[in-house]
Amino acid sequence: MKIVYIMIVLLLAIQLIRPEKTNPPVDEALTLKAPDNVMKILKTSCYDCHSNETKWPWYSQIAPLSWNIIGHVNDGRDALNFSKWSEIDPKIKTKRLKRSIKTINNGMMPLSNYLMMHEAAQLSNEQKKTIIDWCNKELKKR
Ligand code: HEC
Numbered sequence: 001m002k003i004v005y006i007m008i009v010l011l012l013a014i015q016l017i018r019p020e021k022t023n024p025p026v027d028e029a030l031t032l033k034a035p036d037n038v039m040k041i042l043k044t045s046c047y048d049c050h051s052n053e054t055k056w057p058w059y060s061q062i063a064p065l066s067w068n069i070i071g072h073v074n075d076g077r078d079a080l081n082f083s084k085w086s087e088i089d090p091k092i093k094t095k096r097l098k099r100s101i102k103t104i105n106n107g108m109m110p111l112s113n114y115l116m117m118h119e120a121a122q123l124s125n126e127q128k129k130t131i132i133d134w135c136n137k138e139l140k141k142r
Pocket of ligand 1: 042047048049050071072073076079080097099100103109111114
């Protein structure tokens with residue numbers, strides 16, 4: 001029994017370690033502007049990790065899960081932040097667009113553990129095509 005108490009105390013204790021969950025302010029002048037159908041998919045499937053408009057789920061309050069989720073959002077924003085789209089260096093943007101095509105095609109994005117909790121974020125083949133076509137169109141502009 002003692003081990004159970006120790007576990008409970010530990011679980012409570014780690015709740016005190018709370019890395020910051022942020023949603024930095026969004027400057028509309030910098031955000032990505034894409035056709036509505038593209039925006040809708042990106043907002044549902046990518047924005048929780050790749051924008052400053054993260055919808056934090058209730059379980060992101062609970063350590064140690066919270067650490068993992070906050071880490072993914074911070075890393076996701078560092079890699080690609082649609083809220084700061086027009087600030088991204090054109091060369092980097094080209095890279096991210098290409099990587100978006102690749103990671104959607106090989107099923108790396110959205111992250112699989114995210115999809116377990118966000119069924120709606122799962123991309124249908126049609127949605128994949130919509131995003132990939134848009135990426136290709138953007139790439140042609142460069
Ligand atoms: C649950 C969070 C999450 C979701 C949802 C998500 N990503 Fe990511 N994404 C990440 C993380 C974390 C990284 C950084 C990975 C790394 O550094 O290895 C990343 C990296 C990327 C990169 C850069 C990869 C590279 O190798 O250059 C692209 C492009 C990307 N994501 C596109 C998308 C697109 C498009 C969607 C939606 C279809 C999406 N992601 C959804 C978390 C997410």
